[in-house]
Amino acid sequence: MSADETATPAAQLPSDATPRPVPTVEGLAPGTVRDWLNWAESELVSTSDSARADAEVLLARLIGSERSQLRLRHEDAIEAATVLRYASTIERRKLGEPVAYITTRQGFWTLELAVDTAVLIPRPDTETLVEWAISLLAEQAAVGRAMPADPDGRGPPYVLDLGTGSGAIALAIASERPDVSVLATDVSEAALDVARENARLNGIGDVEFGCSSWFEGLSQTPSPGGRGETIALFDLIVSNPPYIAEGDAHLASLRYEPRLALTSGADGLDAIREIVRDAPAHLKADGWLLLEHGYDQGPAVRALLQAAGFLNIESRNDFGGNERCSGGRKP
Ligand SMILES: C[S@@+](CC[C@H](N)C(=O)[O-])C[C@H]1O[C@@H](n2cnc3c(N)ncnc32)[C@H](O)[C@@H]1O
Numbered sequence: 001m002s003a004d005e006t007a008t009p010a011a012q013l014p015s016d017a018t019p020r021p022v023p024t025v026e027g028l029a030p031g032t033v034r035d036w037l038n039w040a041e042s043e044l045v046s047t048s049d050s051a052r053a054d055a056e057v058l059l060a061r062l063i064g065s066e067r068s069q070l071r072l073r074h075e076d077a078i079e080a081a082t083v084l085r086y087a088s089t090i091e092r093r094k095l096g097e098p099v100a101y102i103t104t105r106q107g108f109w110t111l112e113l114a115v116d117t118a119v120l121i122p123r124p125d126t127e128t129l130v131e132w133a134i135s136l137l138a139e140q141a142a143v144g145r146a147m148p149a150d151p152d153g154r155g156p157p158y159v160l161d162l163g164t165g166s167g168a169i170a171l172a173i174a175s176e177r178p179d180v181s182v183l184a185t186d187v188s189e190a191a192l193d194v195a196r197e198n199a200r201l202n203g204i205g206d207v208e209f210g211c212s213s214w215f216e217g218l219s220q221t222p223s224p225g226g227r228g229e230t231i232a233l234f235d236l237i238v239s240n241p242p243y244i245a246e247g248d249a250h251l252a253s254l255r256y257e258p259r260l261a262l263t264s265g266a267d268g269l270d271a272i273r274e275i276v277r278d279a280p281a282h283l284k285a286d287g288w289l290l291l292e293h294g295y296d297q298g299p300a301v302r303a304l305l306q307a308a309g310f311l312n313i314e315s316r317n318d319f320g321g322n323e324r325c326s327g328g329r330k331p
Contacts, residue, residue, distance in 0.1 A: 031083070032077055032078070036086060106166075114166070119258070120261040158182075160218075162212075166194050167194070167198045167209075186209075187211065188211075239290075241275060243264055245268040248268070280309060287329070288327055290325055310331075
Protein backbone atom coordinates (compact mmCIF):
# COMPACT_ATOMS: atom_id res chain seq x y z
CA MET A 1 0.00 0.00 0.00
CA SER A 2 1.48 3.37 -0.95
CA ALA A 3 1.49 6.53 1.14
CA ASP A 4 -0.73 8.07 -1.51
CA GLU A 5 -3.44 5.56 -0.91
CA THR A 6 -3.49 6.00 2.84
CA ALA A 7 -3.32 9.78 2.96
CA THR A 8 -6.39 11.75 3.97
CA PRO A 9 -6.97 14.30 1.20
CA ALA A 10 -5.17 17.53 1.99
CA ALA A 11 -8.37 19.50 1.40
CA GLN A 12 -9.92 17.72 4.36
CA LEU A 13 -7.15 18.52 6.82
CA PRO A 14 -7.44 21.48 9.17
CA SER A 15 -4.30 23.42 9.96
CA ASP A 16 -3.31 21.15 12.90
CA ALA A 17 -3.36 18.19 10.49
CA THR A 18 -5.88 16.28 12.60
CA PRO A 19 -8.05 14.28 10.20
CA ARG A 20 -11.55 15.68 9.93
CA PRO A 21 -14.40 13.30 10.48
CA VAL A 22 -14.81 11.00 7.53
CA PRO A 23 -17.64 11.80 5.13
CA THR A 24 -20.92 10.78 6.69
CA VAL A 25 -23.37 8.60 4.90
CA GLU A 26 -26.26 10.37 6.64
CA GLY A 27 -25.28 13.74 5.33
CA LEU A 28 -24.07 12.29 2.04
CA ALA A 29 -21.26 14.80 2.04
CA PRO A 30 -19.78 14.87 -1.40
CA GLY A 31 -16.85 12.56 -1.57
CA THR A 32 -14.43 11.18 -4.05
CA VAL A 33 -13.31 7.62 -4.54
CA ARG A 34 -10.30 8.45 -2.37
CA ASP A 35 -12.47 9.89 0.43
CA TRP A 36 -14.74 6.86 0.53
CA LEU A 37 -11.86 4.39 0.37
CA ASN A 38 -10.25 6.14 3.33
CA TRP A 39 -13.54 6.13 5.21
CA ALA A 40 -14.14 2.43 4.51
CA GLU A 41 -10.61 1.50 5.49
CA SER A 42 -11.01 3.27 8.82
CA GLU A 43 -14.34 1.49 9.35
CA LEU A 44 -12.82 -1.94 8.68
CA VAL A 45 -9.42 -1.64 10.27
CA SER A 46 -10.51 -3.01 13.64
CA THR A 47 -12.22 -6.09 12.20
CA SER A 48 -10.24 -6.95 9.08
CA ASP A 49 -6.51 -7.45 8.65
CA SER A 50 -6.91 -6.53 4.99
CA ALA A 51 -8.98 -3.38 5.50
CA ARG A 52 -7.62 -1.34 2.59
CA ALA A 53 -7.77 -4.24 0.14
CA ASP A 54 -11.33 -5.06 1.24
CA ALA A 55 -12.36 -1.42 0.83
CA GLU A 56 -10.89 -1.33 -2.69
CA VAL A 57 -12.31 -4.64 -3.87
CA LEU A 58 -15.80 -3.78 -2.61
CA LEU A 59 -15.81 -0.30 -4.15
CA ALA A 60 -14.31 -1.49 -7.44
CA ARG A 61 -17.08 -4.08 -7.79
CA LEU A 62 -19.77 -1.46 -7.06
CA ILE A 63 -18.54 1.09 -9.56
CA GLY A 64 -17.68 -1.51 -12.19
CA SER A 65 -13.96 -0.89 -12.14
CA GLU A 66 -10.93 -3.15 -11.92
CA ARG A 67 -9.30 -2.78 -8.51
CA SER A 68 -6.04 -1.98 -10.28
CA GLN A 69 -7.74 0.95 -12.02
CA LEU A 70 -9.12 2.57 -8.85
CA ARG A 71 -6.02 4.68 -8.34
CA LEU A 72 -6.73 6.41 -11.65
CA ARG A 73 -10.19 7.28 -10.38
CA HIS A 74 -9.25 8.61 -6.94
CA GLU A 75 -10.60 12.09 -7.72
CA ASP A 76 -13.88 10.87 -9.25
CA ALA A 77 -16.99 11.79 -7.27
CA ILE A 78 -19.29 8.98 -6.20
CA GLU A 79 -23.01 9.44 -6.47
CA ALA A 80 -25.24 9.17 -3.43
CA ALA A 81 -26.95 5.93 -4.40
CA THR A 82 -23.57 4.22 -4.79
CA VAL A 83 -22.42 5.60 -1.46
CA LEU A 84 -25.42 4.08 0.25
CA ARG A 85 -24.77 0.70 -1.32
CA TYR A 86 -21.09 0.95 -0.42
CA ALA A 87 -21.92 1.75 3.19
CA SER A 88 -24.15 -1.31 3.30
CA THR A 89 -21.42 -3.62 1.94
CA ILE A 90 -18.93 -2.17 4.41
CA GLU A 91 -21.37 -2.92 7.22
CA ARG A 92 -21.65 -6.54 6.05
CA ARG A 93 -17.87 -6.82 5.96
CA LYS A 94 -17.61 -5.32 9.45
CA LEU A 95 -19.85 -8.11 10.70
CA GLY A 96 -17.37 -10.63 9.32
CA GLU A 97 -18.93 -11.66 6.00
CA PRO A 98 -16.18 -12.65 3.54
CA VAL A 99 -15.53 -10.19 0.73
CA ALA A 100 -16.10 -12.94 -1.86
CA TYR A 101 -19.65 -13.60 -0.64
CA ILE A 102 -20.40 -9.86 -0.83
CA THR A 103 -18.99 -9.46 -4.34
CA THR A 104 -20.13 -13.01 -5.34
CA ARG A 105 -16.80 -13.45 -7.11
CA GLN A 106 -13.44 -15.06 -6.31
CA GLY A 107 -10.34 -15.42 -8.44
CA PHE A 108 -8.82 -18.89 -8.58
CA TRP A 109 -5.97 -20.02 -10.85
CA THR A 110 -6.64 -18.02 -14.03
CA LEU A 111 -10.41 -18.13 -13.58
CA GLU A 112 -12.98 -15.82 -12.05
CA LEU A 113 -15.51 -17.94 -10.18
CA ALA A 114 -18.98 -17.12 -8.93
CA VAL A 115 -19.45 -18.02 -5.28
CA ASP A 116 -22.35 -18.04 -2.87
CA THR A 117 -22.89 -19.52 0.56
CA ALA A 118 -23.51 -22.99 -0.93
CA VAL A 119 -19.80 -23.31 -1.67
CA LEU A 120 -16.48 -22.88 0.05
CA ILE A 121 -14.63 -19.80 -1.17
CA PRO A 122 -11.71 -21.30 -3.14
CA ARG A 123 -8.38 -20.64 -1.42
CA PRO A 124 -5.06 -19.79 -3.11
CA ASP A 125 -3.45 -22.72 -1.25
CA THR A 126 -5.62 -25.12 -3.25
CA GLU A 127 -3.69 -24.08 -6.36
CA THR A 128 -0.90 -26.31 -4.95
CA LEU A 129 -3.14 -29.31 -5.69
CA VAL A 130 -3.96 -27.98 -9.17
CA GLU A 131 -0.26 -27.50 -9.98
CA TRP A 132 0.52 -31.02 -8.84
CA ALA A 133 -2.36 -32.50 -10.87
CA ILE A 134 -1.32 -30.67 -14.02
CA SER A 135 2.30 -31.75 -13.68
CA LEU A 136 1.23 -35.39 -13.15
CA LEU A 137 -0.95 -35.29 -16.25
CA ALA A 138 1.97 -33.90 -18.22
CA GLU A 139 4.26 -36.66 -16.90
CA GLN A 140 1.71 -39.34 -17.76
CA ALA A 141 1.46 -37.97 -21.29
CA ALA A 142 5.27 -37.80 -21.58
CA VAL A 143 5.68 -41.48 -20.72
CA GLY A 144 2.89 -42.36 -23.11
CA ARG A 145 0.56 -43.73 -20.43
CA ALA A 146 -2.45 -41.93 -21.76
CA MET A 147 -4.45 -43.66 -24.45
CA PRO A 148 -5.02 -41.79 -27.73
CA ALA A 149 -7.66 -39.09 -27.54
CA ASP A 150 -11.17 -39.84 -28.72
CA PRO A 151 -12.35 -38.36 -32.03
CA ASP A 152 -13.67 -35.28 -30.20
CA GLY A 153 -10.14 -34.65 -29.00
CA ARG A 154 -10.70 -35.41 -25.33
CA GLY A 155 -9.64 -38.07 -22.79
CA PRO A 156 -8.56 -40.40 -21.59
CA PRO A 157 -6.90 -39.53 -19.28
CA TYR A 158 -9.90 -39.43 -16.99
CA VAL A 159 -9.81 -37.16 -13.97
CA LEU A 160 -12.23 -37.19 -11.03
CA ASP A 161 -12.63 -34.21 -8.65
CA LEU A 162 -14.46 -35.29 -5.49
CA GLY A 163 -16.25 -32.53 -3.54
CA THR A 164 -15.93 -29.99 -6.32
CA GLY A 165 -17.79 -27.13 -4.58
CA SER A 166 -17.51 -24.09 -6.86
CA GLY A 167 -15.77 -26.34 -9.41
CA ALA A 168 -12.46 -24.63 -8.71
CA ILE A 169 -10.09 -27.59 -9.07
CA ALA A 170 -11.94 -29.36 -11.90
CA LEU A 171 -12.31 -26.17 -13.93
CA ALA A 172 -8.69 -25.12 -13.38
CA ILE A 173 -7.49 -28.52 -14.62
CA ALA A 174 -9.89 -28.46 -17.57
CA SER A 175 -8.83 -24.92 -18.47
CA GLU A 176 -5.21 -26.09 -18.74
CA ARG A 177 -5.93 -29.46 -20.32
CA PRO A 178 -8.95 -29.33 -22.65
CA ASP A 179 -7.88 -32.74 -23.97
CA VAL A 180 -8.58 -34.40 -20.60
CA SER A 181 -12.01 -35.70 -19.52
CA VAL A 182 -12.96 -34.37 -16.11
CA LEU A 183 -15.82 -35.54 -13.90
CA ALA A 184 -16.62 -33.28 -10.93
CA THR A 185 -18.90 -34.48 -8.15
CA ASP A 186 -20.36 -33.13 -4.94
CA VAL A 187 -22.99 -34.31 -2.49
CA SER A 188 -24.55 -30.83 -2.56
CA GLU A 189 -26.86 -30.06 -5.49
CA ALA A 190 -26.65 -26.36 -4.60
CA ALA A 191 -22.87 -26.50 -4.91
CA LEU A 192 -23.14 -28.30 -8.24
CA ASP A 193 -25.40 -25.51 -9.55
CA VAL A 194 -22.63 -23.02 -8.73
CA ALA A 195 -19.99 -25.25 -10.35
CA ARG A 196 -22.04 -25.61 -13.55
CA GLU A 197 -22.52 -21.84 -13.63
CA ASN A 198 -18.77 -21.39 -13.29
CA ALA A 199 -18.12 -23.73 -16.19
CA ARG A 200 -20.48 -21.58 -18.24
CA LEU A 201 -19.00 -18.26 -17.06
CA ASN A 202 -15.50 -19.43 -17.95
CA GLY A 203 -16.46 -21.01 -21.24
CA ILE A 204 -15.40 -24.49 -20.15
CA GLY A 205 -17.78 -26.97 -21.71
CA ASP A 206 -15.96 -30.23 -21.24
CA VAL A 207 -16.44 -30.97 -17.52
CA GLU A 208 -19.24 -33.30 -16.46
CA PHE A 209 -20.92 -32.75 -13.09
CA GLY A 210 -22.71 -35.29 -10.95
CA CYS A 211 -24.18 -35.70 -7.48
CA SER A 212 -22.47 -38.32 -5.37
CA SER A 213 -21.38 -38.90 -1.80
CA TRP A 214 -17.70 -39.54 -2.47
CA PHE A 215 -17.63 -42.75 -4.55
CA GLU A 216 -21.09 -43.99 -3.59
CA GLY A 217 -23.13 -42.51 -6.42
CA LEU A 218 -20.49 -42.59 -9.13
CA SER A 219 -22.26 -45.18 -11.25
CA GLN A 220 -25.24 -42.81 -11.53
CA THR A 221 -23.20 -39.80 -12.57
CA PRO A 222 -22.57 -38.88 -16.20
CA SER A 223 -19.30 -40.15 -17.55
CA PRO A 224 -16.60 -37.60 -18.27
CA GLY A 225 -16.70 -36.75 -21.93
CA GLY A 226 -20.49 -37.11 -21.92
CA ARG A 227 -20.47 -39.98 -24.36
CA GLY A 228 -22.71 -42.20 -22.27
CA GLU A 229 -20.24 -44.96 -21.51
CA THR A 230 -19.39 -45.95 -17.95
CA ILE A 231 -15.94 -44.85 -16.81
CA ALA A 232 -15.01 -47.32 -14.11
CA LEU A 233 -11.39 -46.31 -13.60
CA PHE A 234 -9.66 -42.96 -13.47
CA ASP A 235 -6.07 -41.94 -14.19
CA LEU A 236 -6.16 -39.25 -11.51
CA ILE A 237 -8.45 -38.56 -8.55
CA VAL A 238 -8.16 -35.19 -6.80
CA SER A 239 -10.03 -33.89 -3.79
CA ASN A 240 -10.06 -31.01 -1.37
CA PRO A 241 -12.50 -32.59 1.08
CA PRO A 242 -13.69 -31.10 4.37
CA TYR A 243 -10.87 -31.67 6.87
CA ILE A 244 -11.41 -29.46 9.92
CA ALA A 245 -12.09 -31.21 13.24
CA GLU A 246 -15.53 -30.67 14.76
CA GLY A 247 -15.05 -28.14 17.55
CA ASP A 248 -11.90 -26.58 16.06
CA ALA A 249 -11.54 -22.98 17.21
CA HIS A 250 -10.98 -21.78 13.60
CA LEU A 251 -14.59 -22.59 12.74
CA ALA A 252 -15.77 -19.38 14.42
CA SER A 253 -14.09 -17.30 11.73
CA LEU A 254 -15.51 -19.54 8.99
CA ARG A 255 -19.14 -19.24 10.09
CA TYR A 256 -20.40 -17.93 6.74
CA GLU A 257 -19.14 -20.96 4.81
CA PRO A 258 -21.11 -24.23 4.61
CA ARG A 259 -20.33 -26.61 7.47
CA LEU A 260 -20.59 -29.49 4.96
CA ALA A 261 -17.52 -28.08 3.22
CA LEU A 262 -15.50 -27.64 6.39
CA THR A 263 -15.76 -30.34 9.03
CA SER A 264 -15.30 -34.08 8.95
CA GLY A 265 -15.49 -35.89 12.27
CA ALA A 266 -13.69 -35.56 15.57
CA ASP A 267 -10.20 -35.32 14.04
CA GLY A 268 -11.22 -33.88 10.66
CA LEU A 269 -10.07 -36.97 8.80
CA ASP A 270 -13.32 -38.93 8.27
CA ALA A 271 -13.74 -37.89 4.62
CA ILE A 272 -10.05 -38.46 3.84
CA ARG A 273 -10.22 -41.94 5.43
CA GLU A 274 -13.21 -42.84 3.24
CA ILE A 275 -11.66 -41.45 0.05
CA VAL A 276 -8.29 -43.16 0.63
CA ARG A 277 -10.04 -46.46 1.46
CA ASP A 278 -12.22 -46.46 -1.67
CA ALA A 279 -9.97 -44.74 -4.22
CA PRO A 280 -7.93 -47.79 -5.25
CA ALA A 281 -11.05 -49.49 -6.61
CA HIS A 282 -11.62 -46.47 -8.89
CA LEU A 283 -8.06 -45.90 -10.11
CA LYS A 284 -6.20 -47.52 -12.96
CA ALA A 285 -2.85 -49.13 -12.16
CA ASP A 286 -0.32 -46.26 -11.87
CA GLY A 287 -3.18 -43.83 -11.33
CA TRP A 288 -2.72 -41.16 -8.65
CA LEU A 289 -4.77 -39.91 -5.72
CA LEU A 290 -4.03 -36.31 -4.60
CA LEU A 291 -5.62 -34.88 -1.46
CA GLU A 292 -5.60 -31.46 0.17
CA HIS A 293 -5.53 -31.55 3.98
CA GLY A 294 -4.88 -29.47 7.06
CA TYR A 295 -1.43 -28.01 7.74
CA ASP A 296 -0.75 -30.58 10.48
CA GLN A 297 -2.43 -33.61 8.88
CA GLY A 298 0.37 -34.60 6.46
CA PRO A 299 1.78 -37.44 8.60
CA ALA A 300 -1.70 -38.90 9.23
CA VAL A 301 -2.68 -38.72 5.54
CA ARG A 302 0.60 -40.29 4.40
CA ALA A 303 0.03 -43.11 6.91
CA LEU A 304 -3.49 -43.66 5.52
CA LEU A 305 -2.15 -43.75 1.95
CA GLN A 306 0.55 -46.23 2.94
CA ALA A 307 -1.93 -48.48 4.73
CA ALA A 308 -4.11 -48.48 1.61
CA GLY A 309 -1.16 -49.71 -0.47
CA PHE A 310 -0.24 -46.51 -2.34
CA LEU A 311 3.34 -46.05 -3.56
CA ASN A 312 5.48 -42.95 -4.23
CA ILE A 313 3.72 -41.20 -1.35
CA GLU A 314 4.73 -37.57 -0.96
CA SER A 315 3.43 -34.21 0.26
CA ARG A 316 3.56 -30.72 -1.21
CA ASN A 317 3.71 -27.38 0.61
CA ASP A 318 1.36 -24.46 0.14
CA PHE A 319 2.44 -20.85 -0.42
CA GLY A 320 2.86 -20.42 3.34
CA GLY A 321 5.26 -23.37 3.54
CA ASN A 322 2.78 -25.70 5.26
CA GLU A 323 2.25 -29.29 4.14
CA ARG A 324 -1.02 -28.89 2.27
CA CYS A 325 -1.42 -31.86 -0.09
CA SER A 326 -0.42 -35.51 -0.03
CA GLY A 327 -0.76 -38.15 -2.68
CA GLY A 328 0.34 -41.49 -3.92
CA ARG A 329 0.31 -43.85 -6.89
CA LYS A 330 -1.75 -47.00 -7.07
CA PRO A 331 0.54 -49.98 -7.84
C1 LIG B 1 -13.39 -28.01 1.30
S1 LIG B 1 -14.73 -27.97 0.17
C2 LIG B 1 -13.82 -27.95 -1.36
C3 LIG B 1 -14.54 -27.27 -2.49
C4 LIG B 1 -13.67 -27.09 -3.74
N1 LIG B 1 -13.22 -28.38 -4.25
C5 LIG B 1 -12.48 -26.21 -3.48
O1 LIG B 1 -11.35 -26.72 -3.41
O2 LIG B 1 -12.65 -25.00 -3.30
C6 LIG B 1 -15.33 -29.62 0.28
C7 LIG B 1 -16.49 -29.98 -0.63
O3 LIG B 1 -16.85 -31.35 -0.36
C8 LIG B 1 -18.24 -31.47 -0.44
N2 LIG B 1 -18.65 -32.65 0.33
C9 LIG B 1 -18.85 -32.77 1.66
N3 LIG B 1 -19.24 -34.01 1.97
C10 LIG B 1 -19.27 -34.70 0.81
C11 LIG B 1 -19.58 -36.04 0.47
N4 LIG B 1 -19.95 -36.92 1.40
N5 LIG B 1 -19.48 -36.42 -0.82
C12 LIG B 1 -19.11 -35.53 -1.77
N6 LIG B 1 -18.81 -34.24 -1.52
C13 LIG B 1 -18.89 -33.84 -0.23
C14 LIG B 1 -18.78 -30.16 0.09
O4 LIG B 1 -20.10 -29.94 -0.35
C15 LIG B 1 -17.76 -29.18 -0.44
O5 LIG B 1 -18.18 -28.66 -1.68
